[in-house]
Amino acid sequence: MGEGMPTMLYDHGAVPICRAERGGRVESVHLGHAVVVGPDGVREAWGDPSAAIFPRSSCKMFQALPMLEAGLDPGPERLALACASHDGAAIHTGRVGAWMRDLGLSDDDFRCGAHEPKDRAARDALIRSGEGPRQVHNNCSGKHAGFLAMTKHLGAGPDYVDPGHPLQRAVRAAFEEVTGEESPGYGIDGCSAPNFVCTLEGLARGAMRFATAREGDARGRAMIAAREAMMRHPDLVAGEGRACTVLMRATSEPVALKTGAEGVFLAILPGRGLGVAVKAADGATRAAESAVAEILVRLGALDPAHPGARAFRDPVQRNWRGIETGRIAPAL
């Protein structure tokens, strides 16, 4: 953890990935890095694909591999939730809660912490009930239910987010194999799990491996199961109105998409055998969303005129009275 000097992202030649415009002028600019990887290596890159990043929640499908490769099959809905950063809507918390009950576990067994659901209806219902949020409302609770399923399978101790826990050692091994890199270290994520460092290219390489997976071995079957679960249940991977959900519904071919905090986005394109990774150097979600949508358009997997594309690639910005004030403009 924290070996050596901090990586200086801005020394890595980050380039403009999108602009926020107001009144026809540029108000803010987002710099970042992006890369498209195929089986033969880097197809296209913006900025520096060797920049070291925390993939954050974008790599949840990597973290699900030990569970799947051990032969645990939660089914597509729970698997989509294991790969999700969900809104805490009833469709999410109901399914995660049922999974926990099936495991014989309760909300207290989570180690992700509690926060308010992003879903407005769920949030308002919780506030009206007078109850505080529970850990099942945490956007990572599906991943943690998967972690707990694997922990139970391993017969390991309850502190499954400890980097030395057998589960996290297995996650690190899978992460390094999939990215093709030895991780130089980790940070603690918002949900308390270790989040391993990789290069942006390594993250896209992992996505490419999910895109090109074959049924021939346990890893290939696990990768296919994860990407198919995500593509089948876009509403479980995030929530109504969220980028992952909206863009997965908008693409003209099946694509698995996953956001990560601090401006990360990952795309798995099975039809083309490609993996994509984006990192906004400043950590801005709006920039990563716009850039991944722009790359999907460039690859021919997303119609820029589709309302779902418009909502994230180049969204019109409106104020509290609905008046158009500007737009986000792709700049790759």
Next chain:
Amino acid sequence: MGEGMPTMLYDHGAVPICRAERGGRVESVHLGHAVVVGPDGVREAWGDPSAAIFPRSSCKMFQALPMLEAGLDPGPERLALACASHDGAAIHTGRVGAWMRDLGLSDDDFRCGAHEPKDRAARDALIRSGEGPRQVHNNCSGKHAGFLAMTKHLGAGPDYVDPGHPLQRAVRAAFEEVTGEESPGYGIDGCSAPNFVCTLEGLARGAMRFATAREGDARGRAMIAAREAMMRHPDLVAGEGRACTVLMRATSEPVALKTGAEGVFLAILPGRGLGVAVKAADGATRAAESAVAEILVRLGALDPAHPGARAFRDPVQRNWRGIETGRIAPAL
């Protein structure tokens, strides 16, 4: 509005202003511009102080000048609210609502639009009541009450946010005089009022003029009234836990501070006759907050060990279980 080509902020040599670190590594980097202006001109600058920006809410005290110079005296509490981006807590909405009633106006006379209060208690009470937010909850409602007071004084029409309205023409004139620049245009702000473009140096020059104002004329008296009202009522300018409020309470000398959307911050230092302006090029609030606090520390107006300084200059980042995950590190 939108004359000419968009200004390219990233061509202006933005420099790192702070970093977000996780596990001892840099996770994200914010670039930006900052400048300290005294009566004799620029004292110190980072990046390019000639960058054209939208000052957004950081210039609310400029927008209050026509009302004050016309002889309207709302008193310090209402004047602080006219210069505020408030949280919609009861201390804010109660006072703004009373001001509106004194003007013989109702919530429908606002043109700022409605949004949920940021203040948690006010938000939860509203949700439990089953009522939607009203325009008085808008963080700009105090500014708009001031706009309406001046509109009434002018005997002008109800659409006081129209750029051709006598109020907005007066605001533009005051803005250009205070910044010392002819504004090249405007955008529509989140609250529907026109927001005039200036350089970052122009914004800091305006702040310096508030810092060095004398009682000798109407403008000087207006500037002193506005800055003194802000410094006397930091809780009305933003809200509990917010940067403006916390930092104004933390400084070792009276300072008036004001945030603006998209990473803008302004500081008025009457004891030193200085004005400060910050713009995070990517629009990040956390970056502008860290940078303005860092500049206050460098100027000797803020003890870096004060809990209020720690909360914004170099805050420890914690996750949902309270575990330390990293920090924001100043990089000016």
